[in-house]
Amino acid sequence: MNTQTQRQGGATLEAGGPGTPAVSLHGITKTFGTNTVVQPLDLSIGENEFFSILGPSGCGKTTLMRMITGFETPTGGVVRLGGQDVTRVPTRNRDLNMLFQSYALFPHLTVFENVAFELRVRKTPKAEAERRATEALELVKLGHLAERKPDMLSGGQRQRVALARAVVSNPKVVLLDEPLGALDQQLRKEMQIELKRMQREVGITFIYVTHDQEEALTMSDRIAVMSEGVVQQIDTPTAIYNQPGTRFVAGFIGSCNLIDVTAPAGAAGDRVSVEVAGVGPVEGVLAADGDRAMPGTLLLRPERLALTRDGSGIPARLETMTFLGEEWHYTLRAGESVWKVSVSSLDAERELAGVAEGAELRLSWRPEDARIVTR
Ligand SMILES: Nc1ncnc2c1ncn2[C@@H]1O[C@H](COP(=O)(O)OP(=O)(O)OP(=O)(O)O)[C@@H](O)[C@H]1O
Ligand SMILES: [Mg+2]
Structure with a gap:
């Protein structure tokens, strides 16, 4: 406040x-x-x-x-x-002020005049306009280029002038x-x-x-x-x-496994079992309340999946493995779906050394990391 x-x-x-x-x-x-x-x-x-x-x-x-x-x-x-x-x-x-998708500076005005332009239009007293424009240029670290024309600036510098112009009238x-x-x-x-x-x-x-x-x-x-x-x-x-609330949000932000399931009725946060085609029942939590079964999606981030040689978890066949420096990306087939898994290089060295494409592995996760959404 x-x-x-x-x-x-x-x-x-x-x-x-x-x-x-x-x-x-x-x-x-x-x-x-x-x-x-x-x-x-x-x-x-x-x-x-x-x-x-x-x-x-x-x-x-x-x-x-x-x-x-x-x-x-x-x-x-x-x-x-x-x-x-x-x-x-x-x-x-x-x-308010808006900085447009395609902004334009006045080519015949200097950087300083570009920034001060709106204040002039608003009839701000000259001394105050100069002080504010100077401050705005300092803010974007362009004080030293105040007398240049826009065509003598780099793209980033021009962008900064546009920003200064957007905030100058406070x-x-x-x-x-x-x-x-x-x-x-x-x-x-x-x-x-x-x-x-x-x-x-x-x-x-x-x-x-x-x-x-x-x-x-x-x-x-x-x-x-x-x-x-x-x-x-x-x-x-x-x-x-x-905690993405919809399939779209999960898929649009970052990488996510989106597995078709039928979401049962229940309350948000309920731990439930859902059937994955060709795999069998798996566990997850409901993202929202629902009073009847609905077509849904099981959302699982690749880094929340554990990949092991054996133990509990669903059986999955390794299809591809890609080294990215900090981590490995794997794709695996389990049932009718392809699953993406990312593993830190350190964990991959410890747990999966010598594993090759075609290997039969196990996929597991904590139920609370598997969210089930109906939208
Ligand atoms: N004046 C208009 N008359 C008719 N349709 C319009 C008009 N302005 C925008 N639209 C339509 O409205 C929809 C949304 O346009 P908008 O410009 O808001 O998208 P955007 O999310 O900003 O896209 P982008 O990331 O490409 O800038 C588009 O389908 C567009 O064609
Ligand atoms: Mg737009």
């Missing part, structure tokens, strides 16, 4: 009181013609939160962002900023739509660290769109995973990875 919120507390609890989310969406939906690209959605994003929206191309990420900024009018629902309904408020009167919320998309891998990694540092320093709510799962996992306080206009899960990075 910052001073702004404290000041607003009490009198205006409804709008902007303590604990009021920076952004909240209530039943927001968007339809183009007959095509619903964002299904009705409720979402709250906290003050100073680094919130990511993650999903494949075309799933509705940019459309969702544009509804928050006001560039797009929702077909239904309400957008609140700091508790206030802004659904019909034009973008320029919303306390908005409550900055929305960033795939801001690192155009950068090479190395620069992307550096900028991820920079961005995270900046966000902490300035204490602004960041809403960050990416289709890169690793980026979302490393940077975010919370992630919303989207698919085809539907938000599948909103959670912390560890919960998204360790």
Whole structure:
């Protein structure tokens, strides 16, 4: 909670009181013609939160962002900023800034003028505009290039100018739509660290769109995973990875074995036995409550599987083995499915030395690591 919120507390609890989310969406939906690209959605994003929206191309990420900024009018629902309904408020009167997927700098202006541009438009007094632009450039470590023109900068430096421009007016919320998309891998990694540092320093709510799962996992306080206009899960990075709520989330984030099963009725967390085709009964836990048997998926991360020469576990034939330095990746056939297993190189040396393709091995896991979902 910052001073702004404290000041607003009490009198205006409804709008902007303590604990009021920076952004909240209530039943927001968007339809183009007959095509619903964002299904009705409720979402709250906290003050100073680094919130990511993650999903494949075309799933509705940019459309969702544009509804928050006001560039797009929702077909239904309400957008609140700091508790206030802004659904019909034009973008320029919303306390936010958006860094677009394809941003552009003004080529005829210097780095400094690019950053100060918005402050000029807002008629900020000259001295204050200069101070703020200088600070924003310091924040992205570009103070020394203030007088250059954009065409004399590297891609990463241009990206930094765009970032400085997005935070210079100190908005409550900055929305960033795939801001690192155009950068090479190395620069992307550096900028991820920079961005995270900046966000902490300035204490602004960041809403960050990416289709890169690793980026979302490393940077975010919370992630919303989207698919085809539907938000599948909103959670912390560890919960998204360790407790995926749907088959899509499990398959999209990291690598996962997705085994078709019939999920029995029961309560979330119940330990149950399910039949795997050609294998027999295996154990797992239900991810959610269900009052009747449903087609489901057994979710098992490759690193949660143990591979042994013998002992208990289901019989599996080794099909491929790949060395990746830190670990080995194995694929095995058990029943009608192919299973992926990753084993640290140390464990592989200890347990599986001399094992070759075609070997008959055993696969086992702790029941609590096998989640059964019905979506
Ligand atoms: N103005 C529009 N008119 C009609 N359809 C649109 C419009 N804008 C977006 N769409 C459609 O809405 C869907 C979601 O688009 P959106 O741009 O939100 O996807 P995205 O998740 O941002 O994808 P990407 O990762 O490729 O940027 C797509 O099928 C797109 O074709
Ligand atoms: Mg997009």
